[in-house]
Amino acid sequence: MIQILGPNDLQEQVLNKDLCVRCGACVGLCPYFNTYKGDVVMTFSCDHTQGRCFTHCPRTDVDYDLLSKQMFGKLYDKNPLGVHRKIFASKAGDKMGDHHYQNGGTITALMVYAMEQGLIDAAVLTDSQNLIPVPKLVTETDGIKNCSSTKYMAAPTISKLNEGMKKGYEKIGVVGTPCQMTAIAKMKSNPLNFKNFKNPTRLLIGLFCTWAVDTKDFINLVSRETDISKIEGMDILPPPAQLFILKTKDQNIEIPLDAIRNIVPKGCSMCPDMTSEWADISVGAFEGESTWNTLIIRTPKGENLVNDAVNDGYLVTKNLSEKNLAHLIKGAENKKKRGFENQKKDQPIRD
Ligand SMILES: Cc1cc2nc3c(=O)[nH]c(=O)nc-3n(C[C@H](O)[C@H](O)[C@H](O)COP(=O)(O)OP(=O)(O)OC[C@H]3O[C@@H](n4cnc5c(N)ncnc54)[C@H](O)[C@@H]3O)c2cc1C
Numbered sequence: 001m002i003q004i005l006g007p008n009d010l011q012e013q014v015l016n017k018d019l020c021v022r023c024g025a026c027v028g029l030c031p032y033f034n035t036y037k038g039d040v041v042m043t044f045s046c047d048h049t050q051g052r053c054f055t056h057c058p059r060t061d062v063d064y065d066l067l068s069k070q071m072f073g074k075l076y077d078k079n080p081l082g083v084h085r086k087i088f089a090s091k092a093g094d095k096m097g098d099h100h101y102q103n104g105g106t107i108t109a110l111m112v113y114a115m116e117q118g119l120i121d122a123a124v125l126t127d128s129q130n131l132i133p134v135p136k137l138v139t140e141t142d143g144i145k146n147c148s149s150t151k152y153m154a155a156p157t158i159s160k161l162n163e164g165m166k167k168g169y170e171k172i173g174v175v176g177t178p179c180q181m182t183a184i185a186k187m188k189s190n191p192l193n194f195k196n197f198k199n200p201t202r203l204l205i206g207l208f209c210t211w212a213v214d215t216k217d218f219i220n221l222v223s224r225e226t227d228i229s230k231i232e233g234m235d236i237l238p239p240p241a242q243l244f245i246l247k248t249k250d251q252n253i254e255i256p257l258d259a260i261r262n263i264v265p266k267g268c269s270m271c272p273d274m275t276s277e278w279a280d281i282s283v284g285a286f287e288g289e290s291t292w293n294t295l296i297i298r299t300p301k302g303e304n305l306v307n308d309a310v311n312d313g314y315l316v317t318k319n320l321s322e323k324n325l326a327h328l329i330k331g332a333e334n335k336k337k338r339g340f341e342n343q344k345k346d347q348p349i350r351d
Contacts, residue, residue: 002060002061002062002063002191003054003060003061004050004054004055004191004192005049005050005051005054005055005060006046006047006048006049006050006051006053006054007026007030007032007033007042007045007046007048007051007053007054008045008046008047009054010026010042010051010053010054010057010060011042013060014057014059014060014267015040015041015042017266018265018266018267019059019265019266019267019270020039020040020059020265020267021058021059021154021179021212021265021267021268021271022035022038022039022040022154022155022156022212022214022215022265023058023154023155023156023157023158023176023177023179023180023183024040024135024155024156024157024158024159024160024162024180025053025056025057025058025158025159025162025180025183025184025186025187026040026052026053026054026056026057027040027156027158027159027162028159028160028162028163028166029051029052029053029056029162030046030051030053031043031044032044032045032046032053033053035156035159037132037215037216037219038132038133038153038154038155038156038214038215038216039215039216040156050192051192052187052191052192055186055191055192056158056183056186056187056191057183057186058179058180058182058183058186058271059179059267059270062182062186063189064076066189067182067185067186067189067278068083070185070188070189071083071185071278071298071299072298072299078336080274080329080332080333080336081275081277081296081328081329081332082273082275082276082277082278082282082296082298083277083298084296084297084298085297085298085299085300085302085303086296086297086303087294087295087296087297087320087325087328088294088295088297088306088317088318088319088320089104089286089289089292089293089294089295089317089318089319089320089324090104090106090283090292090293090294090295090306090315090316090317090318091103091104091105091106091109091291091292091293091315091316092104092105092106092108092109092314092315092316093109093309093310093313093314093315093316094313095312095313095314096108096109096112096314099145099148100148100149101148101149102148102149102150102233102235103285103286103290103291103292103293104286104291104292104293105148105293106283106293106295106315107148107175107205107207107283107293108144108145108147108148109309109314109315110203110205110281110305110306110309110314110315111123111125111144111173111175111203111205112141112144112145112314113305113308113309113312113314113315114173114202114203114305115140115141115144115173116141117308118171119171119173119202119203119305120171120172120173120202120203121139121169121170121171121172122137122138122139122164122169122171122172122173123137123138123139123143123144123172123173123174123175124136124137124157124158124160124161124164124172124173124174124175124176125138125143125144125147125157125160125175126147126151126155126157126175126176127146127147127151128151128153130228130229131153131215131218131219131222131228131231132153132215132219133151133153133154133155133156133157133215135155135156135157135158135159135160136160137160137161137163137164137167137169147175149233150207150234150235151234152212152213152218152234152236152244152260153212153213153214153215153218154177154212154213154214154215154265154268155177155212155215157174157175157176157177157180158174158176158180158183158184161174161184161187161200161201164200165200169200170198170200170202171200171202172200172201172202173201173202173203173204173205174201174203174204174205175205175206175207176204176205176206176207176276177206177207177209177212177276178206178207178209178271178273178274178275178276178277178278179209179267179268179271179273181204181206181273181276181277181278181279182273182278184201184204184278185278187199188201203280203301203305204278204279204280204281205279205280205281205282205283206275206276206277206278206279206281206282206283207276207282207283207284208274208275208276208282208283208284208285208294209271209274209276210274210331210335211261211264211268212264212265212268213260213263213264213265214263214264214265217262217263218263221255221259221260221263222246222255225246225253225255226246226248226253230248230249230250231246231247231248232247232248232249233246233247234246234247235247235290236257238287238288242256242257242258243255243256243257244256244257244259244260269338269339269342270339270342270343271335271339272335272336272337272338272339272340272343273335273336273339274331274332274335274336275296275328275332277298279298279302280297280298280299280301280302280305281295281296281297281298281299281302281305281306282295282296282298283295283296284328286324287324287327287328288324292318294320294324294328295317
């Protein structure tokens with residue numbers, strides 16, 4: 001049986017143990033949990049013995065079988081890539097016009113298309129200001145385009161899903177990392193058995209993620225290299241470079257990946273999911289071609305959306321080579337093994 005506890009237990013089991021991954025799932029449900037410069041903090045004590053803050057957190061108990069049955073109708077089988085129907089390489093199609101994306105722009109194209117088609121009426125995304133990730137709830141396609149590009153900082157994005165729910169949106173699309181998708185999957189299982197519970201999400205696009213960095217530590221690190229207001233983007237060079245790149249107007253600043261790995265929140269080490277398994281569609285970089293993405297389709301809804309977006313010129317797909325697929329599986333397998341091993345050592349997550 002998984003534990004169903006409350007805010008003080010969340011503080012004790014997750015925040016005090018430095019296991020918080022700053023996903024924002026506990027923020028915006030009540031006045032007590034907030035974010036400050038990328039951190040999640042409990043600002044007042046609360047004596048509820050059970051709460052959504054605890055039950056939605058991706059670092060408290062996760063019932064993987066329950067989540068898998070709920071989403072895919074079968075038990076969790078630890079497949080490295082999760083349940084999937086198809087895997088492609090993809091990028092934004094001509095209908096999206098000219099725009100700057102992190103890679104192929106698959107995510108932005110699919111969210112724009114979903115909104116134009118009326119599948120979603122709001123989107124939960126992540127922008128940034130002075131290197132602080134800024135979660136956004138947007139209702140226009142321009143707002144979706146403005147949030148394109150990767151911010152490698154752990155972001156409290158799910159706080160905006162909580163806000164969207166309060167505002168009464170019922171067809172929300174969310175783009176998020178594996179921990180954020182896990183929080184949503186837990187929310188969808190309605191762990192506190194609320195009678196009036198309605199799942200407010202209609203489309204979940206998950207990002208591949210090996211780790212994210214702590215915002216405060218990242219700002220400290222980067223401030224030693226450059227004026228942070230000049231940073232226009234960031235990227236990780238493909239192996240074997242082992243370099244993180246900060247892009248300014250005039251230059252690319254290289255930071256050794258080891259320095260970056262030092263500022264990854266401890267809670268990330270317990271994550272067994274590299275490809276956002278609890279999403280309709282998952283998207284990551286494409287090995288060897290930086291203007292393309294890897295695209296994993298998991299649900300019939302995701303498959304229909306991709307097919308329609310291709311037919312209407314919003315997306316282009318091509319096949320993935322056996323070599324690319326093998327590397328993807330290897331990376332995901334390694335993270336799964338590491339994550340489950342670290343969960344056993346550190347608790348509180350139990351599988
Ligand atoms: C923390 C992190 C780690 C990643 N690690 C890997 C990896 O190990 N391997 C891999 O292949 N790919 C990884 N990715 C994904 C990859 O870097 C790109 O995000 C993806 O390929 C971009 O696709 P695109 O061109 O379609 O995105 P775009 O169309 O440019 O859109 C990017 C989308 O990402 C969202 N976003 C940006 N930053 C965040 C954030 N911090 N949290 C939540 N959502 C965010 C934005 O809302 C936007 O919708 C990672 C992404 C993140 C955020």
